[in-house]
Amino acid sequence: MKTPIYLDNHATTPMDPRVLDAMLPYFTEKFGNAASRNHSFGWEAEKGVDEARARIAGLIGANPKEIIFTSGATESNNLAIKGVAEMYAERGNHIITAATEHKAVLDTCKKLEKHGCRVSYLPLKNDGLLDLDMLREAITDKTILVSIMYANNEIGVIQPVAEIGKICKEKGVLFHSDAVQAVGKVPVNVIKDNIDLMSLTAHKLYGPKGVGALYVRRKSPRVQLTAQMDGGGHERGMRSGTLNVPGIVGFGEAAALAHREMPEESQRLRHLRDKLRNKLESELDEVFINGTMEHRLPHNLNISFAYVEGESLLMGINDVAVSSGSACTSATLEPSYVLKALGVGDDLAHTSIRFGLGRFTTEEEIDYVGNRVVEVVRKLRELSPLYEMAKEGVDLTKVQWAAEAH
Amino acid sequence: MAYSNKVLDHYNNPRNVGSLDKSDPNVGTGMVGAPECGDVMKLQVKVDEDGVIHEAKFKTFGCGSAIASSSLATEWLKGKTVDEALKIKNTDIVNELSLPPVKIHCSVLAEDAIKAAIADYKKKQETRKPVTESVA
Numbered sequence: 056m057k058t059p060i061y062l063d064n065h066a067t068t069p070m071d072p073r074v075l076d077a078m079l080p081y082f083t084e085k086f087g088n089a090a091s092r093n094h095s096f097g098w099e100a101e102k103g104v105d106e107a108r109a110r111i112a113g114l115i116g117a118n119p120k121e122i123i124f125t126s127g128a129t130e131s132n133n134l135a136i137k138g139v140a141e142m143y144a145e146r147g148n149h150i151i152t153a154a155t156e157h158k159a160v161l162d163t164c165k166k167l168e169k170h171g172c173r174v175s176y177l178p179l180k181n182d183g184l185l186d187l188d189m190l191r192e193a194i195t196d197k198t199i200l201v202s203i204m205y206a207n208n209e210i211g212v213i214q215p216v217a218e219i220g221k222i223c224k225e226k227g228v229l230f231h232s233d234a235v236q237a238v239g240k241v242p243v244n245v246i247k248d249n250i251d252l253m254s255l256t257a258h259k260l261y262g263p264k265g266v267g268a269l270y271v272r273r274k275s276p277r278v279q280l281t282a283q284m285d286g287g288g289h290e291r292g293m294r295s296g297t298l299n300v301p302g303i304v305g306f307g308e309a310a311a312l313a314h315r316e317m318p319e320e321s322q323r324l325r326h327l328r329d330k331l332r333n334k335l336e337s338e339l340d341e342v343f344i345n346g347t348m349e350h351r352l353p354h355n356l357n358i359s360f361a362y363v364e365g366e367s368l369l370m371g372i373n374d375v376a377v378s379s380g381s382a383c384t385s386a387t388l389e390p391s392y393v394l395k396a397l398g399v400g401d402d403l404a405h406t407s408i409r410f411g412l413g414r415f416t417t418e419e420e421i422d423y424v425g426n427r428v429v430e431v432v433r434k435l436r437e438l439s440p441l442y443e444m445a446k447e448g449v450d451l452t453k454v455q456w457a458a459e460a461h
Numbered sequence: 462m463a464y465s466n467k468v469l470d471h472y473n474n475p476r477n478v479g480s481l482d483k484s485d486p487n488v489g490t491g492m493v494g495a496p497e498c499g500d501v502m503k504l505q506v507k508v509d510e511d512g513v514i515h516e517a518k519f520k521t522f523g524c525g526s527a528i529a530s531s532s533l534a535t536e537w538l539k540g541k542t543v544d545e546a547l548k549i550k551n552t553d554i555v556n557e558l559s560l561p562p563v564k565i566h567c568s569v570l571a572e573d574a575i576k577a578a579i580a581d582y583k584k585k586q587e588t589r590k591p592v593t594e595s596v597a
Contacts, residue, residue, distance in 0.1 A: 362522060363522070364499055364522055364523050364524055364527075365499075366524035367472070367523065367525050367527075370464070370524075371472075381499060381524075401497035402496035405496070405497075439521070439522045440502070440503035440521065440522060441501055443503075443520060451496060456494065456495035456496070456501070457492060457493045457573070457577065
């Protein structure tokens with residue numbers, strides 16, 4: 056077994072060697088511009104792009120013409136939300152999203168608020184799921200778009216997307232979903248899930264970085280977008296710019312592999328994830344899982360280890376790459392806003408660790424990580440005045456702390 | 462984030478971890494920080510008859526730099542008089558551990574913990590004085 060062990064697959068995934076093999080010819084001999092219509096170099100590149108488009112569409116139950124290539128999910132989210140807001144401005148100016156969305160959605164919405172849009176940021180239930188009644192009530196005659204992610208990047212909770220889409224359809228509102236964490240990991244189908252726009256990215260499914268896509272529905276309803284980048288009118292005029300052919304080919308290969316291997320892979324990862332969970336829960340007291348386990352990505356585990364600060368835990372397991380919701384590990388010095396939105400207190404948010412398993416995670420690695428975490432949490436609890444107080448029966452919520460001024 | 466070797470050393474081999482008897486009149490206890498802020502330090506000193514700290518213990522909930530700052534503080538406290546202890550500045554800790562700017566608050570917390578522990582000790586001594594005098 057090699058260290059460090061990578062368990063941060065929600066941040067990015069390593070590229071599958073099979074994806075690299077598929078891409079390589081497109082850097083050198085098949086270097087053509089997919090928009091060149093007059094020679095074989097262009098045709099060859101276009102063929103590669105078309106095949107990839109069909110494979111990506113196949114993974115999500117879409118028509119290949121509904122796939123718009125972008126530079127990644129941040130661009131896809133920007134294009135979907137700003138593009139709809141601009142195109143449908145005469146119909147309304149209200150957008151609904153959730154407090155736990157990715158910053159690429161939240162900050163895009165904040166920007167639109169400066170330009171006259173009204174945005175509702177819905178809170179979530181404590182289990183991480185959206186309250187459908189609350190959504191229904193939030194929709195007004197001015198609402199043009201609902202943007203709710205398919206699965207959350209921190210807690211892995213999968214939203215009731217099909218029902219959200221159904222509500223949107225009934226109310227005549229467009230539904231966008233940032234599905235980067237879900238696509239290729241769990242079955243996603245834009246027809247069954249009633250999705251009108253969906254953001255995808257290659258690097259979360261063992262493909263290359265720098266390439267993503269936006270699914271834009273063409274039928275019932277036909278979604279229109281105002282392009283956010285002007286130029287040669289590529290991608291049905293929605294996204295100008297010479298196509299990143301090697302990246303797109305890699306994305307296509309990654310989608311095909313995910314499509315084929317998902318049933319087996321998700322089962323294997325679920326087994327490993329549950330093994331890790333059982334190990335931690337059986338050997339440590341006062342560990343809390345963040346978000347429901349019932350509707351969750353099979354490769355995600357987000358746990359708070361009470362009385363042990365996240366960054367110090369990461370330091371102790373420095374041969375394991377994971378993320379923490381602790382403020383100390385973020386640039387903003389604020390604990391995870393996703394956990395806060397779930398009603399997890401700042402004290403527990405500071406102690407959270409996100410484990411993201413992946414295609415190349417082995418059972419041996421999971422056993423090793425489980426042992427290391429147990430060992431380090433025990434050691435740090437010996438060091439923790441909070442654990443000592445809790446064991447003495449002190450109610451920590453009633454203590455008058457010296458530094459409330461923080 | 463990259464940690465200095467000294468931070469790593471204190472994190473891996475924390476000095477003087479533990480607790481002293483809070484009710485002992487010669488023990489001063491300082492508890493600073495809050496769980497919501499991600500840092501809580503408990504620092505205790507035991508002072509002998511001639512006013513010298515001969516024991517110091519800590520427990521810290523916090524990042525590696527917070528653990529290292531309090532561990533270092535206990536090392537420095539031992540053998541110092543109460544007045545000397547009060548002269549320890551957070552900047553001394555920053556320099557010794559090469560803490561980056563985002564971790565300076567850890568050193569501030571350690572200085573606060575020292576001050577709180579000494580204040581607690583002094584308070585105990587003041588309330589105790591008349592009793593000892595009358596006994597003598």
